[in-house]
């Protein structure tokens with residue numbers, strides 16, 4: 001069983017953070033956050049580059 005969590009943090013001034021075992025969930029939530037809160041379209045590819053394992 002893989003216990004590694006994937007995590008994406010937004011800008012520290014924003015404070016948004018999402019983490020899950022499911023990396024698609026993490027990238028998906030981070031992408032909708034960027035779009036809704038920051039009017040930024042970030043590709044899944046770019047989000048994956050910001051993803052960390054914790």
Ligand SMILES: [Zn+2]
Pocket residue numbers: 010011014015016033034037038
């Ligand atoms: Zn944010």
